[in-house]
Amino acid sequence: xxxxxxxxxxxxxxxxxxxxxxxxxxxxxxxxxxxxxxxxxxxxxxxxxxxxxxxxxxxxxxxxxxxxxxxxxxxxxxxxxxxxxxxxxxxxxxxxxxxxxxxxxxxxxxxxxxxxxxxxxxxxxxxxxxxxxxxxxxxxxxxxxxxxxxxxxxxxxxxxxxxxxxxxxxxxxxxxxxxxxxxxxxxxxxxxxxxxxxxxxxxxxxxxxxxxx
Amino acid sequence: xxxxxxxxxxxxxxxxxxxxxxxxxxxxxxxxxxxxxxxxxxxxxxxxxxxxxxxxxxxxxxxxxxxxxxxxxxxxxxxxxxxxxxxxxxxxxxxxxxxxxxxxxxxxxxxxxxxxxxxxxxxxxxxxxxxxxxxxxxxxxxxxxxxxxxxxxxxxxxxxxxxxxxxxxxxxxxxxxxxxxxxxxxxxxxxxxxxxxxxxxxxxxxxxxxxxxxxxxxx
Numbered sequence: 447x448x449x450x451x452x453x454x455x456x457x458x459x460x461x462x463x464x465x466x467x468x469x470x471x472x473x474x475x476x477x478x479x480x481x482x483x484x485x486x487x488x489x490x491x492x493x494x495x496x497x498x499x500x501x502x503x504x505x506x507x508x509x510x511x512x513x514x515x516x517x518x519x520x521x522x523x524x525x526x527x528x529x530x531x532x533x534x535x536x537x538x539x540x541x542x543x544x545x546x547x548x549x550x551x552x553x554x555x556x557x558x559x560x561x562x563x564x565x566x567x568x569x570x571x572x573x574x575x576x577x578x579x580x581x582x583x584x585x586x587x588x589x590x591x592x593x594x595x596x597x598x599x600x601x602x603x604x605x606x607x608x609x610x611x612x613x614x615x616x617x618x619x620x621x622x623x624x625x626x627x628x629x630x631x632x633x634x635x636x637x638x639x640x641x642x643x644x645x646x647x648x649x650x651x652x653x654x655x656x657x658x659x
Numbered sequence: 660x661x662x663x664x665x666x667x668x669x670x671x672x673x674x675x676x677x678x679x680x681x682x683x684x685x686x687x688x689x690x691x692x693x694x695x696x697x698x699x700x701x702x703x704x705x706x707x708x709x710x711x712x713x714x715x716x717x718x719x720x721x722x723x724x725x726x727x728x729x730x731x732x733x734x735x736x737x738x739x740x741x742x743x744x745x746x747x748x749x750x751x752x753x754x755x756x757x758x759x760x761x762x763x764x765x766x767x768x769x770x771x772x773x774x775x776x777x778x779x780x781x782x783x784x785x786x787x788x789x790x791x792x793x794x795x796x797x798x799x800x801x802x803x804x805x806x807x808x809x810x811x812x813x814x815x816x817x818x819x820x821x822x823x824x825x826x827x828x829x830x831x832x833x834x835x836x837x838x839x840x841x842x843x844x845x846x847x848x849x850x851x852x853x854x855x856x857x858x859x860x861x862x863x864x865x866x867x868x869x870x871x872x873x874x875x876x877x878x
Contacts, residue, residue, distance in 0.1 A: 531738025
């Protein structure tokens with residue numbers, strides 16, 4: 447099953463091209479890892495797949511939603527996003543952040559507590575997010591994946607800021623997501639854990655240079 | 660939609676309760692400005708009472724700018740902005756929810772400032788009490804305009820300095836109508852036209868916000 451299909455997509459910021467004619471097809475139940483040097487367009491491609499960037503040229507669909515139209519907003523509700531930066535509201539606790547997210551999206555509120563337990567944050571569930579370490583803050587975002595159970599997981603450097611335990615946790619979740627039928631797309635500068643079998647997408651200068659299983 | 664509006668407002672108010680910016684920074688700033696206004700006008704009680712409506716609404720406008728800046732900064736960081744975008748919340752609900760939270764905060768500060776104005780600037784008590792509904796209407800208008808202009812300014816790297824330049828001209832009708840209505844209650848004069856003007860401004864900002872807030876979020 448095709449999850450995403452991009453055809454000659456160009457994304458620019460001002461006059462500077464972030465993505466220059468990207469053609470890509472993503473299949474379901476597969477993990478993709480995007481590699482490439484800094485400025486290659488890895489994060490921009492993830493943001494495009496999340497419906498967070500507007501193509502200035504080309505066409506494409508993600509999870510059946512047209513990324514060139516207002517359907518982008520609806521697409522976002524079906525993807526999971528783990529970015530570089532601290533996500534959610536720093537003044538709210540992990541529980542409050544996840545409750546807000548779950549209530550506004552209609553997700554299962556009861557699953558928040560088991561998700562926080564799964565990512566090892568039960569003991570820090572009620573302190574403000576800004577009091578947590580960078581790695582713990584990323585775990586909150588990961589907990590949201592478990593609550594939301596998106597069809598498309600988009601993760602920008604998911605292993606950054608995590609300790610060994612956190613890296614194992616992410617690896618397990620990626621494998622479980624793929625087994626459960628989700629598609630995982632992540633960026634990485636380093637080697638992935640051995641159990642994370644992935645199709646490699648190499649990007650250079652805003653273009654896809656190579657796709658290899 | 661109503662549920663989403665309440666959830667967004669509840670979230671903004673919860674953040675405010677945690678940070679206590681309103682209590683420890685905004686409210687003291689408003690009261691200090693009011694005291695300085697009283698000192699600048701001089702000790703004559705009748706002069707103070709005559710100028711009180713204008714001074715009160717100028718202070719309210721300055722306080723509103725602080726609250727708007729604070730509220731629009733809640734989603735300013737790229738990480739938070741992206742997380743909220745991913746939730747795909749109806750932009751109309753976000754606009755009205757943030758407006759509701761801002762209205763609640765400004766109403767509290769506004770009521771405290773009105774009490775301060777009554778005491779410091781010798782405003783007749785009956786005029787202060789009667790102007791309260793007008794103040795709430797003006798506050799609601801400032802709140803919706805503030806969410807809109809706060810969103811516009813937030814997309815700039817210099818949001819803190821851009822916001823006053825953008826918002827003050829838009830606040831002028833609210834300031835004038837509020838001041839005129841307040842003055843009319845102190846020295847009997849036409850009140851209805853100013854209340855009507857505030858109502859029209861509130862309706863206009865509600866319509867414009869509901870239409871444009873989604874586009875502003877995307878930009």
